[in-house]
Amino acid sequence: MKTTILSIVMSLFTVLIFAQDKNKKMTFDVNGKCGMCKERIEEAALNVKGVKYASWDIPTHQLAVIIDERKTDPMKIKTALVAVGHDTKELKATEEAYESVHPCCRYREDNSDDGADH
Amino acid sequence: MKKIIIAFAFTILPWLAFSQEKVEGTVVEAGNANTLALPGANVYWMDSQIGVATNIDGKFSIPYKKEYNKLIISYVGYESDTLTVNAPKVVKHGLKPSNELDEVVVQQERDNIQKTYFSPQNTVTVNSAELLKAACCNLAESFETNPAIDVNLSDGLTGTKQIQMLGLTSPYLMITQENIPMVRGASQAYGLTFTPGTWIESIQITKGAGSVVNGYESISGQINTELVKPLTDSSVFINGYGNQNGRYELNTHFNKKLSEKWSTGLYIHGNKRTQKEDDNGDGFLDAPLADQINVMNRWQYQDAEKGWVSFFNVRFLNDEKQVGQVDFNPDTDRVDNNRRMFSQAEALASGEAELPILSEAEVWGSEINTRRFDTSLKLGYVFPELPFQSFGFQTAYSLHKQDSYFGYRTYDINHESIYTNLLFNSIIGDTRNKFKTGLTFAYDGYDEMVTATDYSREDRSVGAFFEYSYENLEKVSLTAGLRVDNHNRLGTFVTPRFHIRYTPWEKGSLRGSFGRGKRAANIFAENQQLFASGREIKILNSGGDLYGLDSEDAWNYGVSFLQGFNFLNRKGDFTVDYYITDFKNQVVVDWENSQEVLFYNLEGSSTAKSFQVEVNYELLPRLNIRTAYKNYDVTTDYQSGSLQKPLQAQHLFFANLEYETKAKDNGSQWKFDYTLHRVGEKRLPDTSSNPIAYQLAATSSPYNHMNAQITKVFSNTFEVYVGGENLSNVQQDNPVLGGDDPFGPNFDTTIIYAPIMGRMFYGGFRIKI
Numbered sequence: 001m002k003t004t005i006l007s008i009v010m011s012l013f014t015v016l017i018f019a020q021d022k023n024k025k026m027t028f029d030v031n032g033k034c035g036m037c038k039e040r041i042e043e044a045a046l047n048v049k050g051v052k053y054a055s056w057d058i059p060t061h062q063l064a065v066i067i068d069e070r071k072t073d074p075m076k077i078k079t080a081l082v083a084v085g086h087d088t089k090e091l092k093a094t095e096e097a098y099e100s101v102h103p104c105c106r107y108r109e110d111n112s113d114d115g116a117d118h
Numbered sequence: 119m120k121k122i123i124i125a126f127a128f129t130i131l132p133w134l135a136f137s138q139e140k141v142e143g144t145v146v147e148a149g150n151a152n153t154l155a156l157p158g159a160n161v162y163w164m165d166s167q168i169g170v171a172t173n174i175d176g177k178f179s180i181p182y183k184k185e186y187n188k189l190i191i192s193y194v195g196y197e198s199d200t201l202t203v204n205a206p207k208v209v210k211h212g213l214k215p216s217n218e219l220d221e222v223v224v225q226q227e228r229d230n231i232q233k234t235y236f237s238p239q240n241t242v243t244v245n246s247a248e249l250l251k252a253a254c255c256n257l258a259e260s261f262e263t264n265p266a267i268d269v270n271l272s273d274g275l276t277g278t279k280q281i282q283m284l285g286l287t288s289p290y291l292m293i294t295q296e297n298i299p300m301v302r303g304a305s306q307a308y309g310l311t312f313t314p315g316t317w318i319e320s321i322q323i324t325k326g327a328g329s330v331v332n333g334y335e336s337i338s339g340q341i342n343t344e345l346v347k348p349l350t351d352s353s354v355f356i357n358g359y360g361n362q363n364g365r366y367e368l369n370t371h372f373n374k375k376l377s378e379k380w381s382t383g384l385y386i387h388g389n390k391r392t393q394k395e396d397d398n399g400d401g402f403l404d405a406p407l408a409d410q411i412n413v414m415n416r417w418q419y420q421d422a423e424k425g426w427v428s429f430f431n432v433r434f435l436n437d438e439k440q441v442g443q444v445d446f447n448p449d450t451d452r453v454d455n456n457r458r459m460f461s462q463a464e465a466l467a468s469g470e471a472e473l474p475i476l477s478e479a480e481v482w483g484s485e486i487n488t489r490r491f492d493t494s495l496k497l498g499y500v501f502p503e504l505p506f507q508s509f510g511f512q513t514a515y516s517l518h519k520q521d522s523y524f525g526y527r528t529y530d531i532n533h534e535s536i537y538t539n540l541l542f543n544s545i546i547g548d549t550r551n552k553f554k555t556g557l558t559f560a561y562d563g564y565d566e567m568v569t570a571t572d573y574s575r576e577d578r579s580v581g582a583f584f585e586y587s588y589e590n591l592e593k594v595s596l597t598a599g600l601r602v603d604n605h606n607r608l609g610t611f612v613t614p615r616f617h618i619r620y621t622p623w624e625k626g627s628l629r630g631s632f633g634r635g636k637r638a639a640n641i642f643a644e645n646q647q648l649f650a651s652g653r654e655i656k657i658l659n660s661g662g663d664l665y666g667l668d669s670e671d672a673w674n675y676g677v678s679f680l681q682g683f684n685f686l687n688r689k690g691d692f693t694v695d696y697y698i699t700d701f702k703n704q705v706v707v708d709w710e711n712s713q714e715v716l717f718y719n720l721e722g723s724s725t726a727k728s729f730q731v732e733v734n735y736e737l738l739p740r741l742n743i744r745t746a747y748k749n750y751d752v753t754t755d756y757q758s759g760s761l762q763k764p765l766q767a768q769h770l771f772f773a774n775l776e777y778e779t780k781a782k783d784n785g786s787q788w789k790f791d792y793t794l795h796r797v798g799e800k801r802l803p804d805t806s807s808n809p810i811a812y813q814l815a816a817t818s819s820p821y822n823h824m825n826a827q828i829t830k831v832f833s834n835t836f837e838v839y840v841g842g843e844n845l846s847n848v849q850q851d852n853p854v855l856g857g858d859d860p861f862g863p864n865f866d867t868t869i870i871y872a873p874i875m876g877r878m879f880y881g882g883f884r885i886k887i
Contacts, residue, residue: 023504039592046548053506053549059160059169066504 020069023052028074030056030063031087033107040101044084048077139182139206145172145191148212156213159193164200182206187780202783231264231734231744233680233691235627238587238597238617239329240678240695242266244321246346251776251791252825253359253841253880255367255389257318257343258310262825263793265732265746265772266323267341270765275441275484275524275650275867277405277874278308283325284338284697285726285750285766289637289644290672292328292336295343296429297512297539298494299333303562304518304533306644308488312435314387314412316357316369319344326676326697327615327633330583330599331541331554334613337635337672338699338726347429348373348383348418354887361880363405364393379421387412396444397876402854402867404874406439406486425500425508435490441650442525443860446483453480453526453861482860484650486522506549510541510556524649525861531643532565546586554585558603568642568655573665577638579605595619607663608636625682625691632675638664639705641717648707648715652856652865658718668719671702690735699726701754710758710804712812713863722755726763744774762801765871767820769798785834791841795823800871805855812855812864818871821848840881847877 030041038056041063045054050071056063065077075090082093085101087108098108145161147154155176162169163186172178180189182203189209192198196213203209232243244264252262258279261267268282281288288310293301301309321343328340355371366389373383391408398404414433419426440448494514501507518533541556558581566573581603589595596618604610615633622628641657641664648655659666678695701724708716732746748770752763762768773794781787799817806813827841850872856864 025503043590043592046550051548052545053504055505059162059171066506 022068022070023066024069025064025066026074027062027064028078029061029089030081031061031107032056032058032105034058034105036102037086037105037107040084040105041081041086044080044086045077048072048080051077140179141182141189141203141206141209142179143177143209143211145176145178145193146210146212147196148214156193156196159191159196159213161189161191164188164190202781202785204780204783233693235621235625235680235682236589236595236619238589238595238619238629238631239324240326240617240629240631240676241322241324244323246319249315249318249321250829250839251774251789252793252827253315253361253839253843253882255315255359255365256311257313257315257321260315260318260321263744263774263791264323265730265744265748265774266325268748268770275402275406275647276308276439276486278311280307281310281341282766283323283341284674284699284728285752285763286338286699287644289639290337290635290699292332292340292635293343294332294340296345296494296496297332297342298496298514299335299537299560300343302335303535303564303640304520304531304643305488305490306640307646308437308486312412312437312488312490313343313345314367314369314385316355316371316387317345317385317414319346319351325678325695326631327617327635327674329597330585330601330613330615331556332539333558333560334581334601334603334611335635335637337637337670337674338697345416346371346383346385348381348416349375349420351383352886354885356885357882359880359882362878363391363395363875365389365391365405365408367882379419381418381420383416383418385414385416394444395875398849398851398853398874400852400854400857401443402857403441403444404853406441408437408439410437411435412437423502425502427498427500429494429496431492431494433490433492435488435492437486437488437490439486440483441486442483443481446481448483448485451481451483452523453482480861482525482865484522484524486520486646488518488520490516490518492516506552507544508542510543511539512541513538522646524646525865527569527649528567529569529642529646529649530565530567532563533643534561534563536561550589552587552589554587555583557582558601564640566642573642575607575664577605577607579603579608593621605638607638608669611636627680629678629680630676632673634671634673636669636671638669639667641665641667641705641707645707645715647868648709650867651715652861652863653709653712653868654714656714656716658716660719662719665717667705667717668703670704672699672704673702674699685735688736688738690733692734693730693732695728695730697726697728701725704754706754706756708756708758709764709868710756710761712803712805712808712866716757718757720755721757722760724754725752727751740780741775741777744772746770746772748772758804764803765800765869767798767800769820771796781831785831787831789829789831790827791829792826793824797821797823797872802869802871805869808855808864812866814852814855814869821872822846823848823873835886836883838881838883840879842877842879844873844875844877848872849876850874 032041038058041056042054045051045065050068051065053066078088078091081088082091083097085093085097087093145156145159147156157172157174157176159172160169161178161180166186170178170180187202187204189201189203190198191211193213199213231248234241249260261269261281270280270282283291289306324340326339328336351371351373353373357369359367368388370386375381389410395404412435417430419428497511499509514537516535520531522529538559539556541554543554545552560579562577564575581601583601585599587597599615601613613634617631620628657665660668662668676697680691680693682691701720704720704724706718706720729749730746734744736742750766750768752766753760775792778789779787798820801817802814824845825843826845827839829837829839831837853870853874855866856862
């Protein structure tokens with residue numbers, strides 16, 4: 001009996017220590033410039049298992065996500081973002097990945113103006 | 119300091135004009151004497167991806183292009199503002215801190231009719247600007263400029279406009295107001311005229327199978343109306359309208375923000391027609407004498423932090439109509455059935471004919487008086503931490519009393535209705551996979567008296583629904599819904615509905631849908647115009663639960679393709695769609711014998727096929743054209759054989775041209791609008807059993823119906839409009855058959871295939887404060 005109680009208490013402790021939020025909200029900077037970027041960024045984020053919600057704001061370049069921390073972490077998301085060619089603060093996209101974005105989305109050359117309506 | 123900046127700005131302005139075109143300026147806090155600059159405010163052109171942020175001194179510089187004229191300035195903690203900028207210039211703008219109660223209306227410049235490229239449902243949104251293109255006095259008249267809906271005159275007497283979609287009349291449409299079912303049961307015939315046009319914020323029109331969320335009744339489509347909201351509507355709005363035929367309207371809105379979270383609005387509508395119009399000289403009024411008072415009070419509660427939003431509405435309506443012969447006096451001339459019976463008995467006693475003998479002096483008239491009380495409550499809760507999860511609860515109660523008589527026939531109906539819907543929205547895994555689920559409870563109590571027969575009944579239903587939607591902005595999205603309902607008369611049944619959208623290439627959207635709808639037909643309420651005739655009304659009882667008839671049951675299938683394009687650097691879109699509604703069971707309204715109206719259940723097949731092509735294009739800057747061709751094939755197996763639906767044009771052509779001048783900074787501009795409906799020939803109900811004098815041709819001839827309107831906007835607060843309807847002055851020459859003996863067997867006001875009113879001009883004004 002004692003051991004059971006003890007193990008329950010202990011298990012509670014471990015839960016407390018490693019409490020991982022099922023719905024953790026976070027935001028980080030992602031570079032991009034237009035509606036097409038927005039689709040690409042959100043799509044890439046949502047394709048990461050454990051990302052429930054992703055919304056990228058064009059003017060502020062902020063990506064807001066809600067994630068299940070038991071399944072993913074911010075680094076995994078950033079890895080997915082650079083894979084489709086979008087820079088984040090910590091990770092930069094490879095030249096190859098950056099070249100894969102649509103020509104009008106080349107945010108590195110000119111970060112203010114999106115050119116045509118698309 | 120300010121002066122210096124401005125002076126400096128003006129000196130550099132000429133150079134700017136020769137260099138790259140830019141709009142420059144400073145963003146500060148409004149009303150702050152020390153001019154607190156706002157660094158990091160967002161400045162961007164509406165509907166573009168061009169945006170900049172202000173620097174440490176609150177200054178910005180943004181490239182100017184002719185295509186953009188609305189500059190949005192937003193900053194966290196401040197009210198966003200939209201400036202109209204038509205030239206490269208220097209602006210200095212103060213933003214109000216958002217904790218101030220003064221409202222800043224952010225106006226969005228959007229297409230008046232928006233088609234969605236991504237939704238799986240074929241939905242078109244009509245915004246209030248579109249509704250200003252014609253004198254939309256009420257919801258029934260709001261579809262004149264929209265090709266998805268056909269507006270027909272329903273009856274010669276009241277001139278009430280009936281709408282049709284996919285070749286089916288409005289009972290087959292689900293009409294909701296803020297997603298609460300509205301125009302149904304007793305209000306089916308006139309309900310659309312009970313929503314004043316100025317109360318409408320936007321309309322969503324969905325073709326084909328609707329969503330399962332709002333119930334099982336929609337068969338051909340769904341029309342949802344969003345009303346103006348106390349928080350976003352003008353604080354004072356006044357609209358006056360008058361037309362040549364003596365119809366006057368007054369609409370006033372008063373909205374007040376009471377606190378951070380509460381706002382309320384009071385909306386009062388009145389319309390009146392006291393002038394007797396008999397333009398065609400047939401001795402019958404061309405339009406009813408009318409009198410309506412319609413008052414609504416709305417309360418809105420919004421708490422963004424905690425995620426609550428709520429609406430509470432109360433409305434009272436009193437509507438009176440009088441129609442019939444011009445010199446009919448309701449106080450002295452009403453012929454009730456007893457008197458008719460009495461004269462019939464006298465006639466029989468003296469060995470005369472069997473038919474009622476009413477003296478020549480009898481005058482035929484009709485009155486329709488409606489009183490209605492509505493109240494509804496909506497509660498919505500969005501989980502603050504989870505923007506994709508929410509609860510919704512809607513409940514509505516209405517009491518509708520109509521007392522009416524048509525000649526010697528009386529028709530009284532009281533309809534008490536309770537509706538509640540509980541809804542939960544969330545996701546499965548991520549936001550691309552959403553679901554909605556919930557429970558619906560509905561009660562309808564009818565007290566219905568047709569002359570001396572009582573048709574009272576009670577309907578109760580409870581249902582559960584689940585709708586899954588997959589949304590992937592790139593290629594595919596779909597919505598699959600299912601509901602199960604138990605209804606005391608319709609039994610237990612399942613309603614599946616499915617929509618899918620596929621984007622094969624850019625700006626293309628291919629959609630498909632199918633779904634089932636089931637409904638209890640209220641045969642008298644929906645076909646009231648038939649009372650205004652000498653026809654005998656017969657129900658061929660098949661032992662069903664509704665007037666001895668079985669309920670209606672139909673499947674709807676449809677495909678549509680939308681392609682947006684850019685031609686000569688101007689935007690346009692092309693849509694083609696095809697829908698089939700296939701009735702498994704229907705209450706057939708058969709008036710192919712001009713002495714009677716028969717109601718019976720379908721034996722055989724009944725289908726409505728509709729094909730539509732639509733092209734919209736911007737011909738020149740601010741000059742838009744919308745054109746559509748529609749083809750309908752609506753066939754039903756009547757007792758007399760398989761026939762096209764009577765009074766349904768098989769070919770229709772629609773065109774709408776709109777032009778507006780560039781708006782000045784104060785909003786002043788001119789707007790011009792022209793609409794053409796080419797209505798093809800219609801099959802007329804068979805009149806061959808009438809004496810020669812009362813016989814009509816087999817088909818009506820095609821005609822053009824044109825409307826136009828000019829609006830002069832003086833400023834953002836005041837505008838005036840004038841317009842004309844039926845400019846080509848098309849008139850049906852014999853809207854009343856047998857009008858010389860209105861109590862006789864050949865009297866008929868139901869066969870209306872063209873306008874009764876000739877050319878008509880109107881004018882009005884709008885004040886928004």
